[in-house]
Amino acid sequence: MELYEGIISRRSVRRFRTKEVSQDIIDNLLKAAMHAPSAANEMPWEFVVVRDVEALKKVAELHPYAQMAADAPLGVLVCGNLAQEKLSGNWVLDCSAATQNLLLAAHAKGVGGCWCGVYPEADRVDIFKKLFSVPDGVIPFSFVVLGYPLEEVKQTERFDASRIHLEKWTS
Numbered sequence: 528m529e530l531y532e533g534i535i536s537r538r539s540v541r542r543f544r545t546k547e548v549s550q551d552i553i554d555n556l557l558k559a560a561m562h563a564p565s566a567a568n569e570m571p572w573e574f575v576v577v578r579d580v581e582a583l584k585k586v587a588e589l590h591p592y593a594q595m596a597a598d599a600p601l602g603v604l605v606c607g608n609l610a611q612e613k614l615s616g617n618w619v620l621d622c623s624a625a626t627q628n629l630l631l632a633a634h635a636k637g638v639g640g641c642w643c644g645v646y647p648e649a650d651r652v653d654i655f656k657k658l659f660s661v662p663d664g665v666i667p668f669s670f671v672v673l674g675y676p677l678e679e680v681k682q683t684e685r686f687d688a689s690r691i692h693l694e695k696w697t698s
Protein backbone atom coordinates (compact mmCIF):
# COMPACT_ATOMS: atom_id res chain seq x y z
CA MET A 528 0.00 0.00 0.00
CA GLU A 529 1.30 3.39 -0.94
CA LEU A 530 2.03 5.55 2.14
CA TYR A 531 -0.22 8.51 1.31
CA GLU A 532 -3.11 6.25 0.34
CA GLY A 533 -2.64 4.38 3.63
CA ILE A 534 -2.81 7.57 5.68
CA ILE A 535 -5.98 8.74 3.93
CA SER A 536 -7.78 5.37 3.98
CA ARG A 537 -7.03 4.34 7.60
CA ARG A 538 -10.13 4.13 9.79
CA SER A 539 -10.72 2.75 13.27
CA VAL A 540 -11.74 -0.91 13.11
CA ARG A 541 -13.85 -2.27 15.97
CA ARG A 542 -15.07 -5.61 14.62
CA PHE A 543 -12.59 -8.39 14.01
CA ARG A 544 -12.29 -11.83 12.49
CA THR A 545 -11.05 -14.57 14.78
CA LYS A 546 -7.90 -15.05 12.65
CA GLU A 547 -4.68 -14.69 14.66
CA VAL A 548 -2.16 -11.96 13.85
CA SER A 549 1.19 -13.67 13.30
CA GLN A 550 4.26 -12.91 15.42
CA ASP A 551 5.98 -11.73 12.26
CA ILE A 552 3.33 -9.08 11.66
CA ILE A 553 3.29 -8.07 15.33
CA ASP A 554 7.06 -7.53 15.10
CA ASN A 555 6.54 -5.39 11.98
CA LEU A 556 3.98 -3.23 13.79
CA LEU A 557 6.19 -2.75 16.84
CA LYS A 558 9.14 -1.90 14.61
CA ALA A 559 7.03 0.78 12.88
CA ALA A 560 5.96 2.14 16.27
CA MET A 561 9.60 2.38 17.35
CA HIS A 562 10.44 4.30 14.19
CA ALA A 563 8.18 7.18 15.19
CA PRO A 564 9.74 10.60 15.68
CA SER A 565 10.36 11.58 19.31
CA ALA A 566 11.58 14.69 21.12
CA ALA A 567 15.39 14.70 21.22
CA ASN A 568 15.10 11.12 19.93
CA GLU A 569 14.24 10.04 23.48
CA MET A 570 12.12 7.05 22.35
CA PRO A 571 10.43 6.65 25.77
CA TRP A 572 7.98 3.96 24.62
CA GLU A 573 7.45 0.46 25.96
CA PHE A 574 4.90 -2.03 24.60
CA VAL A 575 2.93 -4.80 26.28
CA VAL A 576 1.67 -7.31 23.69
CA VAL A 577 -1.57 -8.90 24.86
CA ARG A 578 -2.96 -12.04 23.22
CA ASP A 579 -4.48 -13.59 26.30
CA VAL A 580 -8.24 -13.82 25.71
CA GLU A 581 -9.10 -13.37 29.38
CA ALA A 582 -6.94 -10.24 29.63
CA LEU A 583 -8.59 -8.79 26.51
CA LYS A 584 -12.01 -9.51 28.00
CA LYS A 585 -10.92 -7.75 31.20
CA VAL A 586 -9.90 -4.68 29.16
CA ALA A 587 -13.35 -4.66 27.54
CA GLU A 588 -14.97 -4.91 30.95
CA LEU A 589 -12.92 -2.19 32.67
CA HIS A 590 -12.38 0.38 29.91
CA PRO A 591 -15.61 2.29 29.18
CA TYR A 592 -14.97 2.50 25.43
CA ALA A 593 -13.04 -0.66 24.57
CA GLN A 594 -15.79 -3.27 24.29
CA MET A 595 -14.26 -4.37 20.98
CA ALA A 596 -11.31 -5.86 22.88
CA ALA A 597 -13.52 -8.75 24.03
CA ASP A 598 -13.63 -10.16 20.47
CA ALA A 599 -10.16 -9.12 19.29
CA PRO A 600 -7.20 -11.47 18.93
CA LEU A 601 -4.63 -8.88 19.98
CA GLY A 602 -4.00 -5.68 21.91
CA VAL A 603 -0.90 -3.57 22.43
CA LEU A 604 -0.54 -1.37 25.48
CA VAL A 605 1.69 1.57 24.60
CA CYS A 606 3.41 3.01 27.67
CA GLY A 607 5.73 5.93 28.35
CA ASN A 608 8.88 5.26 30.37
CA LEU A 609 9.68 8.45 32.28
CA ALA A 610 13.27 7.31 32.88
CA GLN A 611 13.85 7.63 29.11
CA GLU A 612 12.59 11.20 28.95
CA LYS A 613 15.02 13.97 28.07
CA LEU A 614 12.48 16.78 27.69
CA SER A 615 9.86 16.85 30.41
CA GLY A 616 6.31 16.14 29.27
CA ASN A 617 7.25 15.14 25.74
CA TRP A 618 6.70 11.43 26.36
CA VAL A 619 2.99 11.99 25.65
CA LEU A 620 3.71 13.37 22.21
CA ASP A 621 6.24 10.62 21.48
CA CYS A 622 3.79 7.89 22.50
CA SER A 623 1.10 9.52 20.33
CA ALA A 624 3.42 9.32 17.33
CA ALA A 625 4.27 5.68 18.15
CA THR A 626 0.59 4.79 18.48
CA GLN A 627 -0.22 6.37 15.13
CA ASN A 628 2.71 4.62 13.44
CA LEU A 629 1.50 1.32 14.86
CA LEU A 630 -2.02 1.91 13.52
CA LEU A 631 -0.75 2.93 10.08
CA ALA A 632 1.59 -0.06 9.87
CA ALA A 633 -1.29 -2.34 10.87
CA HIS A 634 -3.44 -0.84 8.11
CA ALA A 635 -0.63 -1.37 5.61
CA LYS A 636 -0.52 -5.06 6.59
CA GLY A 637 -4.30 -5.50 6.28
CA VAL A 638 -4.80 -5.47 10.06
CA GLY A 639 -7.42 -3.17 11.54
CA GLY A 640 -6.99 -1.33 14.80
CA CYS A 641 -8.52 1.10 17.23
CA TRP A 642 -6.69 3.49 19.56
CA CYS A 643 -8.37 3.26 22.96
CA GLY A 644 -7.44 6.21 25.11
CA VAL A 645 -5.83 5.55 28.48
CA TYR A 646 -3.71 8.58 29.47
CA PRO A 647 -4.59 11.19 30.78
CA GLU A 648 -7.63 9.53 32.43
CA ALA A 649 -6.20 8.77 35.89
CA ASP A 650 -8.62 5.91 36.61
CA ARG A 651 -7.79 4.19 33.30
CA VAL A 652 -4.05 4.63 33.85
CA ASP A 653 -4.52 2.95 37.22
CA ILE A 654 -6.58 0.09 35.76
CA PHE A 655 -3.99 -0.69 33.06
CA LYS A 656 -1.06 -0.40 35.49
CA LYS A 657 -2.64 -3.03 37.70
CA LEU A 658 -3.93 -5.25 34.89
CA PHE A 659 -0.54 -5.55 33.17
CA SER A 660 1.81 -5.13 36.16
CA VAL A 661 3.29 -1.91 34.78
CA PRO A 662 6.05 -0.70 37.13
CA ASP A 663 6.30 2.75 38.75
CA GLY A 664 7.78 5.36 36.43
CA VAL A 665 6.08 3.79 33.41
CA ILE A 666 2.70 5.20 32.40
CA PRO A 667 0.11 3.34 30.29
CA PHE A 668 -0.71 5.68 27.41
CA SER A 669 -2.94 3.93 24.87
CA PHE A 670 -4.37 0.49 24.31
CA VAL A 671 -4.45 -0.42 20.63
CA VAL A 672 -6.94 -3.17 19.84
CA LEU A 673 -5.95 -5.08 16.70
CA GLY A 674 -7.19 -7.83 14.40
CA TYR A 675 -8.22 -8.61 10.85
CA PRO A 676 -11.28 -6.49 9.99
CA LEU A 677 -14.66 -8.17 9.83
CA GLU A 678 -15.91 -5.41 7.55
CA GLU A 679 -14.51 -2.55 5.55
CA VAL A 680 -14.78 0.86 7.20
CA LYS A 681 -15.14 3.42 4.44
CA GLN A 682 -12.91 6.46 4.33
CA THR A 683 -14.57 9.84 4.75
CA GLU A 684 -13.68 13.22 3.30
CA ARG A 685 -12.10 15.34 6.01
CA PHE A 686 -10.21 17.96 4.08
CA ASP A 687 -11.41 21.37 5.24
CA ALA A 688 -9.95 24.38 3.47
CA SER A 689 -11.36 26.70 6.16
CA ARG A 690 -8.81 25.25 8.63
CA ILE A 691 -5.91 26.49 6.55
CA HIS A 692 -4.55 29.97 7.11
CA LEU A 693 -2.14 31.44 4.61
CA GLU A 694 0.80 33.43 5.96
CA LYS A 695 -1.29 34.61 8.96
CA TRP A 696 -4.62 33.70 10.61
CA THR A 697 -7.59 34.43 8.34
CA SER A 698 -11.15 33.86 9.54
Ligand SMILES: Cc1cc2nc3c(=O)[nH]c(=O)nc-3n(C[C@H](O)[C@H](O)[C@H](O)COP(=O)(O)O)c2cc1C
Nearest residue numbers: 537538539540541591592593641642643644645680
Ligand atom coordinates in the same frame (compact mmCIF):
# COMPACT_ATOMS: atom_id res chain seq x y z
C1 LIG B 1 -6.57 9.92 21.94
C2 LIG B 1 -7.60 9.01 21.33
C3 LIG B 1 -8.39 8.24 22.15
C4 LIG B 1 -9.35 7.38 21.59
N1 LIG B 1 -10.08 6.57 22.42
C5 LIG B 1 -10.98 5.71 21.89
C6 LIG B 1 -11.65 4.80 22.73
O1 LIG B 1 -11.44 4.76 23.95
N2 LIG B 1 -12.54 3.94 22.15
C7 LIG B 1 -12.79 3.94 20.79
O2 LIG B 1 -13.61 3.14 20.34
N3 LIG B 1 -12.13 4.81 19.97
C8 LIG B 1 -11.23 5.66 20.49
N4 LIG B 1 -10.51 6.49 19.66
C9 LIG B 1 -10.72 6.43 18.20
C10 LIG B 1 -11.53 7.63 17.70
O3 LIG B 1 -12.87 7.51 18.12
C11 LIG B 1 -11.41 7.70 16.17
O4 LIG B 1 -10.07 7.81 15.79
C12 LIG B 1 -12.20 8.86 15.59
O5 LIG B 1 -13.57 8.71 15.81
C13 LIG B 1 -11.95 9.04 14.10
O6 LIG B 1 -12.32 7.86 13.39
P1 LIG B 1 -11.25 7.05 12.52
O7 LIG B 1 -10.15 6.57 13.43
O8 LIG B 1 -12.04 5.93 11.91
O9 LIG B 1 -10.67 7.96 11.49
C14 LIG B 1 -9.53 7.33 20.19
C15 LIG B 1 -8.71 8.10 19.36
C16 LIG B 1 -7.74 8.91 19.92
C17 LIG B 1 -6.81 9.69 19.01
